[in-house]
């Protein structure tokens with residue numbers, strides 16, 4: 450078969466995946482056999498869950514589209530869905546359940562604080578992550594792009610930042626979660642939904658000063674942890690507010 454050249458242009462921040470070519474979002478690939486567009490894109494370092502729209506010579510195509518001749522390819526990340534018709538978008542919307550890899554404990558905790566269902570175990574191996582993801586239809590959060598390229602991954606995201614709060618903002622924006630934020634509804638330790646608890650029912654578990662100063666409590670039915678609006682609560686509330694303001698600010702641009 451006659452060799453051919455594919456010229457790919459990566460839009461938005463997909464350039465971050467191009468390694469040494471970061472900042473230069475154009476890559477040329479010389480190929481000698483029929484190849485799927487998904488394989489070509491991933492050979493450039495960009496995991497398929499990060500790709501929401503592909504144009505080949507100005508036509509939208511799916512991941513299984515194959516190339517056998519010279520072509521110009523435009524690759525877009527998930528963002529502003531108003532600009533292009535949603536029909537050919539490759540990523541699903543409305544995903545709000547996640548599984549986070551062991552390095553993203555801070556992000557998992559932040560998302561739980563905002564009320565989101567995040568499966569997380571510090572020592573979970575790749576196999577367990579993929580299993581939980583598939584079985585419970587969760588989106589995979591990981592900075593391991595090789596894992597994100599696994600063929601069974603349908604929904605996923607690679608946080609760009611190393612900073613926990615910035616990662617949280619990225620995930621809220623990527624999955625369009627602003628409207629679904631429900632702070633203090635989920636256990637930060639085990640992910641279960643909290644229940645109101647009568648003070649009388651838990652009073653023997655409280656420290657003397659907490660008994661005196663607080664009347665409203667929530668309890669986790671999963672691990673038994675008791676929550677109340679103590680001094681730690683104020684700090685968390687400020688953190689949530691800050692994250693929400695930053696999401697709103699960045700969305701308006």
Ligand SMILES: [Zn+2]
Nearest residue numbers: 636639669672
């Ligand atoms: Zn719990």
